[in-house]
Amino acid sequence: MYSGLEVKGDIEEGTLYPGLGYGENQLRWGFIRKVYGILSAQLVLTTLVSLLTVLYSPINETLRGNSAILLFFTFMPFVLLWPLYHYQQKHPQNFIFLGLFTVCLSLTIGVACANTEGRIVIQALVLTAAVVCSLTGYTFWAAKRGKDFSFLGPVLFASLVGIVFAGLLQAFFPFGSTSTAIYGGLSAIVFSGYIVYDTDNLIKRFTYDEYIWASVTLYLDILNLFLTILRMLRQGDN
Template identity: 45%
Template sequence: MMPAGYATKGGYDIEAGVNGGLYPGMMESPQMRWAFIRKVYIIVFIQLFICTAVSVAMYFTPAVKTFMKTPQGLIALICLVILTFILSLVMGCVSNKHPWNYLFLFLFTVAMAGMVGVICVYKKGMPIMIAAGLTALIFVALTLYTFWAASRGSDFSFLGPFLICALLVLTVFGFMRVFIPMGNTGQLIYGCIGALVFSGFIIYDTDNLIKRFSYDEYIAAAACLFSDIINLFIAILNILEGAD
């Protein structure tokens, strides 16, 4: 009797990939790596569910919309961004320490959900739905591509330094937009750069999920992918707003 999740077709293990592994030269057990991958994606989907629930609740609460249009609302958004950044740093230190890793992952998820909810409050409903659909489509497409490319020997670890540099440029550009209004053109450019950068991060982190994350780093892996998805969603929202 075959264990759960073990599918074969004509004696070929579908989950194991090419030549019995997810990528050429794989030395670990494909079944153990697939179990790790499934665990990470389950956590990511739970995070996305929480984020969606919180964002929808905030969007349809009139009091939240009224508050966010005040100076105090802007301060609250800035505090959420800072809190999210602090929680991500703390989570990096406790990602392998149970149960603190789950606690800080939950806090990080709620903080990110609050930040997304605040951003959505300023937007219209249709662009939000379009951005969510495009984000899901791009994430699934890039994930499938990365698994396919990895099974044929491609390695995306070289993207790391380029993505860090691109993220720094994006951050500087974001601060510039706070002090130097750039209009819809600046919004569009910022969104396009962000979408490219975080699409690259999805490929990079998925490749790490397949090859480099250890079995104890499921919290770190889930947090990386969740952050990539949320940031891609925000970038696409910026594109839609800039193109409007």
């Protein structure tokens, strides 16, 4: 009797959210591990490409000196999103497009880091890692207690549209220091919200065939948060 209760307690302890059966829970955990494995590979690749861009100056100088090439790598990830979504369930096309998508974004990240003081880059990395780990842990804890974050979807999307338009406006009519600080803070809040929202989708709503798309959404959330924090620290230092 005691052994049975102990096993039942272990099962309940590892349940992702209330009402999820044991078999489904095991499958879901396998899916989550797969997504985080792909996400980890993306982050490692991004780190390596960024380090190469920072340490090997000809790459950085070529990208900075040729605006056409830099614009190509900036907008190419948006182009790759369509085939990435279309072929997400077809191997090996899904991983080929995922690799191209990650490398293109990594080059732009590398340029941003190469033109920022190393101390600030490390601070941004540490802060981003702390925020991502904290929000991820909180979302898993909250989901286990029956909390749902699906309501954040429309709010975050509307906020993201506002941030994009504000960014375009800032390119033509630069904000003052106070407005820039507010813009950076709101951007960080929105991307932090997306980490919670997409992690909740990973736990409950992504299908098992959407492991590529799930990793892409979390990857973009982390990169956008990192770039926002990096920009805020750089402006604060200036």
